[in-house]
Amino acid sequence: MxxxxxxxxxxxxxxxxxxxxxxxxxxxxxxxxxxxxxxxxxxxxxxxxxxxxxxxxxxxxxxxxxxxxxxxxxxxxxxxxxxxxxxxxxxxxxxxxxxxxxxxxxxxxxxxxxxxxxxxxxxxxxxxxxxxxxxxxxxxxxxxxxxxxxxxxxxxxxxxxxxxxxxxxxxxxxxxxxxxxxxxxxxxxxxxxxxxxxxxxxxxxxxxxxxxxxxxxxxxxxxxxxxxxxxxxxxxxxxxxxxxxxxxxxxxxxxxxxxxxxxTYPHMLTMGGYAMTFPATMEDILESFANKNLAVEEWSKSDSDSTKICLRSVSFRLDESPLVDGCQCYTCRKHSRAYIHHLLNTHEMLAQTLLDIHNMYHYLGFFQAIREAIRANEFPVFHNQFISHRRQSTLLLSSQ
CATH class of the missing domain: 3.20.20.105 (Queuine tRNA-ribosyltransferase-like)
Structure with a gap:
């Protein structure tokens, strides 16, 4: 080693x-x-x-x-x-x-x-x-x-x-x-x-x-x-x-x-029927701030928040979009929110397979963003932006 x-x-x-x-x-x-x-x-x-x-x-x-x-x-x-x-x-x-x-x-x-x-x-x-x-x-x-x-x-x-x-x-x-x-x-x-x-x-x-x-x-x-x-x-x-x-x-x-x-975080989300959606890079964080009102409206309808969406929610039964727009994981490239919602409701284990693929891919991307921030000598900025986004998202949700 x-x-x-x-x-x-x-x-x-x-x-x-x-x-x-x-x-x-x-x-x-x-x-x-x-x-x-x-x-x-x-x-x-x-x-x-x-x-x-x-x-x-x-x-x-x-x-x-x-x-x-x-x-x-x-x-x-x-x-x-x-x-x-x-x-x-x-x-x-x-x-x-x-x-x-x-x-x-x-x-x-x-x-x-x-x-x-x-x-x-x-x-x-x-x-x-x-x-x-x-x-x-x-x-x-x-x-x-x-x-x-x-x-x-x-x-x-x-x-x-x-x-x-x-x-x-x-x-x-x-x-x-x-x-x-x-x-x-x-x-x-x-x-x-x-x-x-x-x-x-x-x-x-x-x-x-x-x-x-x-x-x-x-x-x-x-x-x-x-x-x-x-x-x-x-x-x-x-x-x-x-x-x-x-x-x-x-x-x-x-x-x-x-x-x-x-x-155990990705696995526990999968078991609960959740998919990770939190912004993992500084660019994604800034973009999410620009669309915060639309995001909060979506969260309030689906038992979701700034970090994840619940695919068990009935609000996704006709949603043909991927779990996360632009995500390159197998699940997001091949399947829709509506399909995973259907799999969860019919108790098909394929739902957990597709969610686990996405959640692991998303979290590995988060670690990749951490490394990129360190490489650019901007980790403290990335850290502060990430925590600030989570706090502001929580405040927005609590105000609804």
Whole structure:
């Protein structure tokens, strides 16, 4: 693995990440596509390969390969790349620790992290975790984390940091020469997060995964936490974050110097019958301001807003326009809003397939716009325009 920072715009950075001899070369900041057992939930392989030029990296959960299929089967096949027939794609394995309160006040047990799986709740320690990682052979993998929500005590934060570092050392001792992302934790404590980052940076890791975000912290508190972590990490290694998937959250993390993201946001919109429509570039934002009155009138009729439209709404039953005018995704080039509305109402899974194609394509385009803004040294302007547009759109909707 090789990572190089190509350009800066304030603290946001444009990078190039090469995932090994046979892996892809990614421009960062970039999005790791969410998967279920290694593949997107609704997009078939023949369409996935044509989804978007940037659809080169996938986030996989090691927890999906604890039981069915078990790691022994994955290892016998030769790893996930071979099993999924994705030899040229990058796979990043990330296992998030679910929140679990226990009577001793220390959350997860000392033996391992508690995860909710399809076979019930499981305690997974470093040995079992690395058995799955070594079988899957991902390009990058995050070490086993002890993540805690924002509201836990300082004592619990210290336990989380110590335990995660101990598990990191154990995971590294069991790894088979693959790129490890050392997880940085510490909850809502700047002191503990700084300590975790500094100690993790002393280990032989390929990069860092910022854990414990998106677990109840306030948006205004998240910025200082992100900045404290990134300021304590070496600049020459990539940084990944889980739990920050909304556009505003992504921009906040990019502004702090984060490079890799995995997000449930596109998938959750698809499940709700929504299509992304928010302006992703500075030019689109300015154009949307010029047409704001027409846009608000459309939103008010269809249970939609400035970021998405609800295709379940009856207002789209005769709408022959694409989801987003000018969008070059397969869905917008081939199908109309009325057709997807019909598919949703008849409970056809093709509706989710077409929506997922559009939502992933649109969000990958958003990350492309972020990179272009950094390359032009205009990221702070892009960030401010995007947030300003969202706020003004909210105000317009509330005034209707």
């Amino acid at each position: 090789e990572f190089v920072v190509r350009a800066w715009s304030a603290h946001a950075r444009l990078g190039s990440l090469h995932l090994g001899a046979t892996g892809p070369q990614l421009e960062t900041p970039c999005l790791l596509l969410l998967t279920r057992k290694g593949l997107p939930a609704f997009i078939p392989p023949d369409l996935f390969h044509k989804l978007h030029p940037d659809a080169l990296a996938l986030q996989v959960s090691p927890l999906h390969f604890l039981d069915s299929p078990p790691p022994e089967v994955v290892a016998e096949v030769g790893g996930l790349h071979k099993m999924l027939c994705l030899p040229e794609h990058g796979l990043v394995a990330v296992g998030r620790d679910s929140i679990m309160d226990e009577a001793d006040g220390e959350g997860t047990t000392k033996l391992g992290a508690s995860f909710k799986t399809s076979f019930g709740r499981r305690i997974v320690g470093p040995v079992k975790y690395m058995e799955v990682i070594n079988a899957c052979k991902p390009n990058l993998w995050a070490s086993l984390p002890d993540e805690v929500p924002a509201w836990v005590s300082e004592k619990r934060n210290r336990v989380s940091v110590g335990r995660t570092l101990q598990w990191l050392d154990h995971c590294l001792s069991l790894s088979t020469d693959m790129g490890c992302l050392g997880v940085v934790v510490g909850g809502s404590s700047v002191e503990q997060r700084t300590h975790s980052a500094q100690q993790t940076a002393t280990r032989n890791v390929a990069g860092f995964s910022l854990g414990g975000f998106g677990l109840g912290e306030a948006a205004e508190d998240r910025g200082p936490l992100l900045e404290a972590v990134t300021a304590s990490l070496p600049m020459e290694k990539p940084r990944h974050v889980s739990g920050l998937g909304m556009p505003e959250e992504v921009l906040q993390a990019v502004a702090a110097g984060v490079d890799l993201f995995d997000s």
